[in-house]
Every structure is written in C-alpha cells, then in structure tokens.
Amino acid sequence: MPCGHNTENLVKKKIRAIQYGVGPIGASIAKLMREKQAIEIIGAIDLDPAKAGRDLGEVVGAQDAPWGVKVFADAKEALDLNPDVVIHSTSSSLAKVMDQLTACLEAQSCIVSTCEELSYPFRTHPELAAKLDTTAKEWGVALVGTGVNPGFVMDKLVVTLAAVSQHIENAKALRIVDASKRRLPLQKKIGAGMTVDEFRAQVKAGVVKHVGLPESVAMVADSLNLPVETITETIDPKVATDRVQTEYLTVEKGQAAGVHQIGRGLSKDGKELVNLELQMYVGAKDPADTITLTGHPNISLAIPGGSHGDIATASVVVNSIPVILDAPAGLRTSRDLPIGFFSPNAKP
C-alpha cells in the first residue's frame, strides 16, 4: 500500500511491516508491533550473523516465539516481500544509513526511522535531506525520523505547547534522565564509570554523545520562527558526587556518571533563543521533562519522572506508523505529523 492514501484503506488489510535493525531498540519496537492487530510483521533485516537467518521472535526473546518471521541478512531479499512500511533502527548517523533508506524508498516502502539525524535534517544535513525528499516523492512514499528524543519531548512537544502562545521570544527544554535503570549500552554511551579525562577523550572521539540535539534546536527554531543563525552544542560530564551502583556497573565519586549536554540556538548577534539541556546520568535524583516558553503568555509544562527513553521511543515509532502511511510523499518530520496513539486493538 503506497503512502498518501487515506487511513480508511487500512481497514481493508493489515499493514505489512519490516523491522530493519534488531538491536535493543529494534527488538522493543518489534515486540510492540507484534501486539498491534493491524500490523503484520513480514520480515526483519540484520547483518549480525548471530541474528540473520533466525526467527525474529526468537531473536528478540519473545514469549510467543517463534513468530514465523525471518531475519534476513540481505536487505534486498526482505524488501522484495513488498512491505508497506519499514521500521528502521540501525544507526544515529544519517550519512551511514543513506543507502539503507534509499533502498527502502526504492522498494516503495514508507519508513519510520529512529536515526536521530533524520529527525530534522534540513539545517544539519541539507543535501542528504533534499536527496531523500526527492527519492521519496519519486517513488510516492513518505519517511520520517522520530523517537522520544529527538522526535517528541524536546521538539514536537515544544512546538505543540506553542499553539497556546501568541508570541514566543525564547524556548527552553530540560530533560533529566536517570540512566540507572537503562540498558548497559546506553550507560556506556553516556560515559558512566569513566574518569573525567576518559570521558572527554571519548567525547572527542565521538563515542560519548547523545545524538539529535542540534536537530531538535533546528526544529524548534524553524517552527517558532525564531531567528536562529547558529546552533552550538556542548558535552560535559555529569560528575558523580557519590558512589552509584547500577545493575551493570559502578560509578565512583568523582567519575563521570553521564552526559550533560546543551544544544543552543543563537541569533546573529549571539543572543540565546533556544536552549535544550539534556542531563542523562546514573543516579539522577529528579528525572523530569520540562518545557518553558517565554512570550505572551509565559507558559511551562512538566512531565514529572520524565518519559522513559526506550519504552517511549518504541511507542512513538509504532504510533507513527499509521500516520506516515497517511502522509503525503516526501521527507516528513514529527513536527508535520499529527502523531497520536495507535491502539493494540485498532482493527486492520
């Protein structure tokens, strides 16, 4: 089913979906898709020899495995199954996934991707964005990069809240995440347990980093028409003030407990118009998502406890499936799409 069709069509047959990338996020997305009556998972793609050739249900450790769904090492072979939508979750880097995305579009499949740099690539990767938009339109399908962050709490939700404002001068979001309960790869990715020197070296090497803040700054700036000329990003360690122990690792006092990352949107004369601050570290005391808009009127919003990263990303991605199938062909963003909730019981 090509995208751009009315969702009324969805009543007629199930949405044929392929999971591209079966890492931790891909696995949680696949499990969530499995619960939706309106979706039929017809295949998966993963290069990892430990996964390729096996049953997807078994790979993701589902209780109701096997699913009778094959994990292909060869993307082409999977795409020949003619999916309506590919859920793509392989890398944060847009440059790295261009060929993967292009192959899906050329198979006339819509895409929902967790690639952070795809969430709003018009400022950070304008040429790649234009190329994807052209290819998608050529094949009559739509794609979107989304997730909880980027894709929701620090951009989409900011723009949504702005609907009650008459003027906006400044937009801020603060996301504090306690990484203690999160998976090991994430705890490592944020540098938990490194010395401050190691942390800084790994930041330089591009290993320790949350990807997507500049994209969120750009989406907020463009959506609120704030005259942002320059987008900056800083990454510092959140240093542990006490020993912290997680299921996977120990952070000693004085070591890095995680990242303190700030994306800023600055006007021509250096005035800060957008400030998106992410504190993601083990042992964070008061996790929460907070948005503050200065303007007329001033308005703020808080999600106490914050939206849980992995659960929320799978949710946002799967909830975006009916929406992308209904979207006009081309490169879309979470900003343009009326995202909502895709019930498990929604009929195909």
Next chain:
Amino acid sequence: MPCGHNTENLVKKKIRAIQYGVGPIGASIAKLMREKQAIEIIGAIDLDPAKAGRDLGEVVGAQDAPWGVKVFADAKEALDLNPDVVIHSTSSSLAKVMDQLTACLEAQSCIVSTCEELSYPFRTHPELAAKLDTTAKEWGVALVGTGVNPGFVMDKLVVTLAAVSQHIENAKALRIVDASKRRLPLQKKIGAGMTVDEFRAQVKAGVVKHVGLPESVAMVADSLNLPVETITETIDPKVATDRVQTEYLTVEKGQAAGVHQIGRGLSKDGKELVNLELQMYVGAKDPADTITLTGHPNISLAIPGGSHGDIATASVVVNSIPVILDAPAGLRTSRDLPIGFFSPNAKP
C-alpha cells in the same frame, strides 16, 4: 485560495481572512490576526447594530484603528469578498451555527471556528457532522472547531501525550481555572455570585455551563481506542468557602463561585475510562492543567498555572489558520491537525 493546497502557496500572497462574530473572543482573535504579517483581514461579520457598519479596528478597540476593515451585518456581502478562511466565533451551539458555517463553505472558504460543539461532533451531533463534512468536500474546503478547551488542553494534548504510551487503560485531565481575572461574561456564565439554588436552576435552564466536555471525552476515547459506550456530564457549583471579590462582582461565602463540571466516558459495564474534570471558579487557589494516563508506562503532564483561557483560545485559533488551509477538504478536528505556532513574522 482553496484549502488542501500546499502551504508553499502561502508564500505567494497573504491569507484573506474574515472574522465572523466580534464578541470578546472574536475581538481578541481579530487583534491577534492583525499582528500576523501573513494575514490580511478583509472583513468582519456581526449582526449587532452597535458594531455593524463600523470599522473593525474601532469595534475591537485597537490602538491602530481604523483598520479600513468593515463589519458587515450581512454575511453574504462579506463572503462575496472571497476569503480564504473565515474565523467563526458566534455560538457554542452547533445546531445554531449550521447555516452560518454552511454559507462559509459554499463561499469556498475554509473555517476555523470556536464553536465548542464543532470540536468533535461525531458522537454528539453525528448528522450535523456528516452534513458539514459532505458540504465541505463538495466545495473543496476544510473546517475545524478548536480553541483551548475544547481543542487543546483536555483533548489534543491528551492525545499528543499518548504518543509515548504503549498501552492506555484510562485517561484523566483536570483543569483548574481561576476565573477572577477573566471577563465578566465568563464569570456570569459560570454562575459566580449566584446562590446554590439559583445556580442549579440556571444549570437546568442551560445557561450556566462550560460547553465541550462531552466532545473532548469523545475525542479522547476514540483516539485512544478506549471502549467508551456512554458519555455523561455533571455540573455542580463550586461553593465559595470565603468571600471573593473580583473586578466585576462579589461572591459571598456559601454562594456559587463557579462550575465544577465532570465529563466521563464509561464502558458498556459502567467502568470509567475517561474523566475530564473542569473546575472554573473565582478564587481558585492552584490553577493548573494536569493530564494523567494510566497504562504502560503511566505518565502525567502538568501546566502549572494552566493555559489562560482567552489568550490561549485566540492563539490556538490563529495558529490553526495555516494548518486548515493546508488540510484535506472536509470536517477536520484538532486531533488530526499538526497544530503549531504561527509566527507574527511569518512571511505571506
């Protein structure tokens, strides 16, 4: 310009808008539209002999009046000016405004209306909804009923927050509004200063009431696919526990200070699935908008202080203008539309 066109077209010429109804809300909408560079107000409609025939800027008390924009008593005469969009703000009752809306659609104009019962009329007024949808499609234009409530805090925002959820069992919203600083007609509409007996009589007479809760319950239930069979609504007085004085009136201890209104969505066996509670009264101590979703995960959201009713309604309405012009023909709801912020500086 017909709706359903790409917003890229908006770059080429200003949006030609007509304000239909110049009461307090209509006036604040007109003033806000006046600030938007991309909008040209080409006329207004109001039957009130104190307004008809005069300049709109003067009627709304604008500092930069006169605007050179006429208030017409005759809707047809105004609609002959060929607006792209009519901002409609005359009544809460959909039955009462059907002829007004139909005339706008037949003039091939899109509509953004503050008519509360239009916000999600599919359960409460299915026949009128179908009629408007058919007429709109026939003339190739789109319409939406919106505002801050219904249209945003107790429905759209609930559905938006649901995007981070995997399962939802129950949805609650609580809106506490301090009516002390609001305009006199609103303070009267919520029964402030009445005895409890008067209040109950005026509720019976349909005078004291916030309109739109059943519509919000329906939007939330349908969007979250909660099996709501019955929608109920209760209206009770919020009784003053102390004497409250506003700019306009005095509420004695024991008198009604405003409304305490609850819309509920119940399953076939009477289980409460949706609960939308509105407390709007003079002297409210902790005004706030709060949303609570029970499911996986549980999630809540708060807007401390709450979104200011009149400012926010004008904002939501004006921010919906580019969106409705870009929407497919037919009856739309705030749920379907990717509402955002329409900058004063957005170029036509």
